[in-house]
Amino acid sequence: MQLEAQDTPAQIPKTRAHLKSEAGTSTHPSRLTSAKTNSLSHMNRASDSGLNLKVLVVGGAGYIGSHTVYELIRNGHQVVVYDNLSSGHQSAVPEQAGFYLGDILDEHQLEQVLAQESASRPFDVAMHFAAKLIVPESVTQPLRYYHNNVEGLRVMLSALVAGGVRNIVFSSTAAVYGSTTGGECHEDDRTIPINPYGETKLAAERMIAWTAQAHGLNYAILRYFNVAGADTSLQIGLNKDQLTHLVPLIMQAALGQREKLEIFGRDYNTPDGTCIRDYVHVTDLAQAHVMAGEYIVKNERPLLCNLGSGRGFSVREVVEEALSMFSFRYAYAPRRCGDPAKLIANIERARHLLGWQPQRNLQTILQSDYDYRRRLISGQEPASQ
Ligand code: UFG
Secondary structure (H helix, E strand, O other): OOOOOOOOOEOOOOOHHHHHHHHHHOOOOOEEOOOOOOOOHHHOOOOOOOOOOEEEEEOOOOHHHHHHHHHHHHOOOEEEEEEOOOOOOHHHOOOOOEEEEOOOOOHHHHHHHHHHHHOOOOOOEEEEOOOOOOHHHHHHOHHHHHHHHHHHHHHHHHHHHHHOOOEEEEEEEHHHOEOOOOOEEOOOOOOEOOOHHHHHHHHHHHHHHHHHHHHOOEEEEEEEOEEEOOOOOOOOOOOOOOOOOHHHHHHHHHOOOOOOEEEEOOOOOOOOOOOEEOEEEHHHHHHHHHHHHHHHHHHOOOEEEEEOOOOOEEHHHHHHHHHOOOOOOEEEEOOOOOOOOEOEEOOHHHHHHHOOOOOOOHHHHHHHHHHHHHHHHOOOOOOOO
């Protein structure tokens, strides 16, 4: 079916429930306007690359997706978000971005959005953030992870191929490496995931590579390490009902929202017995996505790289750093299922190919998450999930 391009955004429905029911009955995808005055206009600037890309961000209302949308806009790119709001907020989408309510598993709707948008200007790049990413949840609900992370990507790729979008940036994870024996993870290391989350992301990486070969796509696969923190505006951050990640749980303890932090396992094969991870600020990560999108468009070649800080901290060290800034209680608890002992990124490839270098340290990560969470508690505008 031929759809009309909508120059004028559709009227915003008042509530999230209304949004969902509208999506369920409409045969035409509606480009909705942003739900609140979440404007970045004063921060827009031309990209250093000199490119002005039109980017489809699938999952752009979620935590990492919304930070990437902010950075794309700050770099002068044109953004359209596609998100089912299952864990994101429309309020996290700035008013400069277009927004469609839709599910990654809905191939028909994705194709319609691509066709509709292409009528005015085709997408240069599509970015994928619409994945489930909680390691322990993936252990108990593997089929849910395969459905969303593998089938969801298949649907998206199929729509991109049909819609003629030639560049894709994909959110992958350090979990594809599995248990590392030595120090840093290099991109060419063996990939032997030890949990369903990592398995689904590895399957997705391979699906992209085969599809790219068959259909002439360029792709960037970005393997994230431990992402945390919030944008300096404090408009967006990680805001979920069920938090599982270390940094926000520490901050909840520091803000009196939980009695104490539990440290899962003190008998790992690490110097202090707690797991070692590589923490990277979400804004640094988001900036790497902008650079990766620009890189594949300019160079027309695939990219696979780690995104971390290149430095490992044990859980105990993160807790000590946080204790030097805030006060909270903690206790040791048994190991959590699916946790590898140590994951640290070698980030030379991202440095060399993208010129990317993380700018924010662990202290900034902790402080920005704390500030964001305190802002949420104080009843100011909710932000992204
Ligand atoms: N941890 C605790 N107590 C908590 C929460 C976490 O001790 O209350 C520990 C975990 O056991 C783990 C470390 O803190 O050792 C980090 O755990 P997170 O849940 O914060 O993050 P994960 O390492 O499990 O996973 C994250 C991402 C994955 C990614 C992985 C790569 O969610 O997508 O980092 O390093 F694959």
